[in-house]
Amino acid sequence: MRPWKLCGVAVVVALAATACGSGAGDGPGTDQGAAGQGGAGFPVRVADCQGAGTTFTAAPRRIVTSNAAALEMLLRLGAGDRVIGTGFPPGKGALPGGLDAKARKVPVLSKSVIPKEKMLGSGADVYIDTFAAMKTMGGAGDAPTAEEFKAAGIKHLYLASTACAPMADKPQRDLSGVEADIKRLGAVTGTAERADALVAGMRAKVGKVRRAVGDIPAGKRPTYFFFDYDAGTKQPVAFCRKQVANAVIGQAGARNVFEDCDGDVKPVSWEDVVAKNPDWIQLGIRNRGDAAANAKAYDEAAAFLKSFPATKGLAAVRNGKFLRIGSERTTIAGVGNADTVEEIAHTIHPARFKAAR
Template identity: 65%
Template structure:
């Protein structure tokens, strides 16, 4: 069963991150819930606290103050906390970043964060962590890391005093009604986390930086006619090679690919991810293939994983004849910064565009 997903509904200041640990039968009293007479959210007009959010069912939760002890589900969430300046509040993480895999200005601090799980954090360890906020990326990504079926229930989060917050741009992607072609949902996540953690000013700066990066790419390559843009396949090597998994048009990676001036070969697929056949990939015959491997824990291990994925495409009879494989048109950019919400999504747009349009993108 898919984990409960929380969506934002602020009326005054910002589009808030989905959050909460209510059990669906009312507001979460432990989180300081509140409603005005009309049933609306009690949101500070100054951008401070309290900050109110509701879930998909309309259950409202109010944050009376910033969390003091945060646990992140993976390196992407940890990176966001560090970029926002809330890294001193992070008490632990799952899927830790390998040394040197985050930007240098974040790496040293990231290595000091306690590792609660090399993959998914065990249920007992998470509930016993003493955290008052858990930043979760995996609500609709049960295939990532395995063991997601043993995740705490919302009632268990509540009993442990942990507010459960999701990156909605990633976790809720499958439920979008229309294709995603920009990073506005990611920007909303960052803005929302800034509000929840009391770092709104920094969040605003991060979003402005992302927009500047993407706008520069758009100016450089945006004039290319849609049918003249190179076709692009995100090869999720770690999802398995027997049956490839396509990035569909509701996933943030689709927006990244589109903004970079490429055409996702599975843009006609509604949803976030979808298993397809190699015959489908062969029929698309992409101009470029991104070797989407997940962080292996070190730069050398990541290089080895990219080599392995590329070698598999070269050696496999079904894929060795693809145009991208024959021409060596591979993009070596990891999965997380492409498919999970973060500031690095904008950097990935730029990095892909630099490869596809050499000389045009700085």
Template identity: 65%
Template sequence: MRPRVVCGIAAAVALFATACGSGGGGSASITAQPVPAAGYPVTVADCAGKETTIAKAPTRIVTSNAASLEMLLQLGAGDRVIGTGFPPGKGTLPSALAEQGAKVPVLGDKAVPKEKLLGSGADLYVDTFGAMPMMGGGATGPSEAEFAAAGIQHVYLLSTACAGTPKAAKAPRTDLAGIEDDIRRLGAVTGTAARAEELVTGMEKRIGEVRTALAGVPEDKRPSYFVFDFDAGTKQPVAVCGRQVANAVITQAGVRNVFADCDADFKPGSWEDVVAKNPDWIQLSVRNRGSEDATRKAYDDAEAFLRSFPATQGLKAVQEGRFVRLGSEVTTIAGVRNADAVRQIAATVHPDLVMNGQ
């Protein structure tokens, strides 16, 4: 993920203050799993194809942000996480994970400072981001040589780290296979492969139910859809493009991302672009504010803006009140709860076919 225009969705990719209204994702009973001895070595690659071989199960893990932290918690490896950057906001982790997640030391409110990361004693660093200057400051992150000298192996969540790189696939991302691969890959690295398969199976079941329910809706008849990131500010909207995880979530939910054809993950846009697309539905995307009341108010404020702003008040979706209230994090960040986002969008847009998200 390269440096880009600072915007609410891109900030959510870093901050991952998890969206309200999901809470599923197979996380009802998470228990710490024993550190296994079998199944190693495990070899994984980065965005450029460079391989890293993990010889044994890591016991001291640092995560770059709350996205990779939540994935490890879901996998049952949270007891081995000794620190994180970009910690989860108050009330943003699923209830089954919140207590354990709150115990993870915060090594950086934004990116973990280079010296702190190298001196953390970690044996594994799980990175949600691609190679880039450390977010929130001018210093660069550790080089691979520095990671090696500190005894830290460095692995990535490829579904997010690679999206903004030249190596990324040019075609729009239309399914969650990359996210499922990340879960399996991280399960293999941490020795929690069985749990990873449980999570992926649960995701595929929920998405499969939606896909079956919508099978009779032709692609060209599916409603158009715009993700409005209210936290990016209102002067200039940010397009969620075809390479972004959200494009896969949107596609699987039976709607058409109006900016699927832009060859990027995120791209600054204009209200003229949005008006020209005239979406059938608009997702009101806000980051969780830490309480239901505060988050609800943020959604209300986002809707009020669209209803009062001259450029948007005449849009079809605004005129007909076709809004989806869903936080940006579960749509734009790779994770188990992407499947819940698929179901929530589908249930809102296609209530006659996907009843109550089922």
């Protein structure tokens, strides 16, 4: 999936009520959250980028997710048993631990964008969308309008850290937007305590990294290029300052070579990449479903950079400074963003972490 093709409209950006949560259950990341019938923490009101509000008087019971990112958040929150369908399902083995088996049980409404008619007839009471409303890819027709969602009885919510990014006033330089998405979904689904625990875990990991590398001046940080191999090799794409990846890279103590471009993701040229001459390159590939297929894709990405005339002379390519980290947990909001911060930082600043031990 190529998020740079999507066009932002209205997204959830704020909670107007404090949610206390009613589904502590057996800890974060499990799949046994309370279904919720009002009670503590409700009503919950969320507002979109234009200020229009949506109010939940109880936790939703029938949820459809646009893709694996929203699905994973709900699984981690313990609300996965209420997901009745998804688009862009996660590849086999893409999710960690027991989440993968639980994700396999969720009906797949489409392997890409859910067609309009199937979405409206799904029986969902809420649709959680990782990206903004858009024309669907593959000729499936237009995305439902706000009026059509309302007529079908479906509340339409977005992950703000991705859907709102193109229209945001400020760049993403930390994971606060991702954390807010997790807390927002926790409030809406009645699993706020689990959301708090997930966010606390992310902050603990990122905090350790910040203590180790946070004092490195911007001008002395190694430069870093996220190479989206799956977006194609004919024309690279830049992950700009409003994209989640910019926050991940910066929090890890690196300098995104395309932080100076506005927006979230946009096509650039190989000449642009060469001019940046990054110190490190992340070989971003989407999960293929098994370790061998992933390794093959990483090898192919590296081989391309080593053989392509425009890139074979880059410092990172000549020095073999490649990181093999999946695209999903770098460029799409989720708990895994904190793991990526940790992995990048330990790779490019190993001495800092040896000293910390």
